[in-house]
Amino acid sequence: MRAVVCPSYGPPEVVRVEDLPSPEPQSGQVRVRVGAAAVNFPDVLVIADKYQISVPPPFVPGSEYAGEVIEIGPEVTELAVGDRVSGTGIVGAFAEEIVAAAAKLNRIPDGVDDRIAAAFGVAHRTAYHTLRSVARLEPGQRLLVLGAGGGVGLAAVQLGSALGASVTAVASSQEKLDAAASYGAAHLINHRDGDLRSALREALPDGADAVVDPVGGDLSEPALRALRRGGRFVTVGFASGTIPRIPLNLVLVKGVQILGFQFQDIDPKELRRNEDELIELLRTQRAVPHIGARFALDDAAQALRLVADGNAVGKVLIEFDSHRRG
Template sequence: MTAAAAPTSTVRAVVCTEYGEPESLRMESRPSSPLAPGHVRVRVGAAAVNFPDVLLVANRYQISVPPPFVPGSEYAGTVVEVADDADGFSVGDRVTGTGLVGAFADEVVAPTKVLKKIPDGIDDRTAASFGVAHRTAYHTLRSVARLQPGERLVVLGAGGGVGLAAVQLGVALGASVTAVASSADKLAVASSYGAAHTIDHRTSDLRSALKDALPEGADVVVDPVGGELSEPALRSLARGGRFVTIGYASGSIPRIPLNLVLVKGIRIMGFQFQDLDPEEYRRNEAELVDLLVSGTAVPHIGADYPLEDAARALRHVADGRAVGKVVIDMSR
């Protein structure tokens, strides 16, 4: 086993001791986890907050994690200890990782298969915020929707992490993007990343607004929201259009009238990482790194909090106030 220094005996961690609202989370000092075979110990520099974190704490996610557990699914930091059989990583490597839980703590012990090395010049906050949202959006656009240059893309929830990433990446792929969000502030950010049209669905009728913006219809709709927005967005599609559902941040799963699918020849698809073709997955990942390093696609961090305020960070996301990504910054 190789180590820069012996791990600390205790670490700070935010713990869900019982299911409930974000305010039920507690900060604790916990024993440092033992280093399992094939794992490395990562000192966390930053962790990103995602909507599924809120759902897991409330036991409303599609997977249940029994308490007590440390929430958080996305992090970046520095390797401080490496098991003998953890090939490919060394002490001092800067890495980003994902997992169902565990990120809201000073350190994470993770298997090497969930880690990626951070490119030079990318800080922990950016690296922690990039993985889940931008990978979800890019694989959705590139390999599920198969978005083409010049096509018309509608992005629902365009102020959130995945939605704003889809706006950025849709523009990078050459599409004309219509951003739909719930406030002028969110739409201003989407516009700054290249959205050609913006629609505030809380102050306008979405179906009419989409018809005005796209009189010939949309080619692709990306929907991380669900609820009452899905059907009017589906109706906005041109004949042969593609609708990709990737989540239900509204808390409601929509009921789609299948006659619309029949009459317009629409294709409705869902996104899951495990369904991707391995060769396309590798191609997409390489392209994403290039987009990040070049500055073409960089996560927008709308708010950050220290670890002790993790409950406030989750509340920020739960209430739909997040613009882009919300980050827990361990240096604060």
């Protein structure tokens, strides 16, 4: 099989395409022919050895994929050859085939394209669990989304709108804001056009009920100041590369909450509820990921560079010859 390989740590351009033996499923595992894989910012960090988990090279990068089960290992009963599945992991997705634990794969709903399934998992799950179980977003509330043109940010815009919130989108280009508007954002702010604090005060004179921040850096403090008293600020990541320093007097004076999102912190019952609701949104096409760019396997370094530079709009995919429609 052909696969992207990271031979040593470095920038996206360090990766190369090689021929590797097909992986063999062990007990409880299946082998999946990959139809499409999504490129996420953590993939860039893993390749650079700047992620929270270090993977020794050489390795196949890629954390999100969708495809078809082509081989079943021993003691697998929940899946069969021919089943269409999606999955996530730390590495391994940028290959024509991948082996994964059957219990950790999700069936793709009928009628859902491999590309949609591959692009849906990480960003939309992160955004939905953040909104439902951390930000506790309610219909009619005001949601402020930073990085609203990226994978998680654009998913938060779309899902926040689906949950009945009024969404203010902050992004770095008109192209990203146009995408946010198409997914329901009511207010659009390009933070490169001027003072973000003033722009937020104008857009949200009564303050936001919740902020979702996958960016960090210089945008976080103005967004925190834009919260109403008692509002919730949820940090999801630091795509800017800079972890912000927050003046704690703002927390005291405004009575706001600063919260962090991680999957393992969600109550299991809420996690199941959220997952069921999200799959229903996907099945009924009320939540569909925005795919901003598609690349062939040979162009994986270009796909990684697009994400690394913060120029991606929505999700970036690597497509394989085995790509299938649902």
